[in-house]
Amino acid sequence: MGTKTRRLEDGVSKHYPAIAFTDDVRAVQHRHGSDTFYDRKRRSGEASTERDVLTDDEKDFLAARDSFYLASVGESGWPYVQHRGGPIGFLHILDDHTIGWADFRGNLQYISAGNVDGNDRVALIAVDYPRRRRLKLFGHARIVTAEEDPDLMRTLSDPSYDAVVERAAVITVEAYDWNCPQHITPRFSAAELEPVLAPLRRRLAELEDENAALRAGLLERH
Secondary structure, X not given: OOOOOOEOOOOEEOOHHHHHOOHHHHHHHHHHOOHHHHHHHHHHOOOOOOOOOOOHHHHHHHHOOOEEEEEEXXXXXXXXXXXXXXXXOOOEEEEOOEEEEEEEOOOXXXXXXXXXXXOOXXXXXXXXXXXXXXXXXXXXXXXXXXXXXXXXXXHHOOOOOOOOEEEEEEEEEEEEEEEOOOOOOOOOOHHHHHHHHHHHHHHHHHHHHHHHHHHHHHHHHO
């Protein structure tokens, strides 16, 4: 039986409007005429102050990703967005509220890590480009070193992946939203295209062999 959570009918979890629909946001919604629709959703979740539960849908979606985008906010007030990537499965589901990954060495700027030290609020967006699906998360992030939790580091690390793991990143998910598929351009990885391309390559090889045999036959006649 899959994990259940209180969610709205369009995939927005109960707690999401309480975080996202601030007074400024609601004013703009009113200006554009969407406030009636979203106020109903906001009111239905007003009593929800508890963090949302990740269901099997969210868990399966996140576990199948090979990248996502992480936003944090620095002391200057400026947001910072960073791409995170790895092999499929590098983003781990630790429990019904928690996700984590091994943080690989990058350009040594440590902006996300530094921002999280000062303000642990983050947002994450993960996209399934071939199926045009995307999931947005709000959460609280923390950085964990191997010295602090060696077992966690082992759980999140993939020895077969060629990267230097500097730390672990863990997010306690507060809320999520299944975003609409509009304007997502389908994109496919080499691995995703292989089932389609492999038969074409085989057929091309067969045709090349047939062509070579026909050429050889013509040469023999002459």
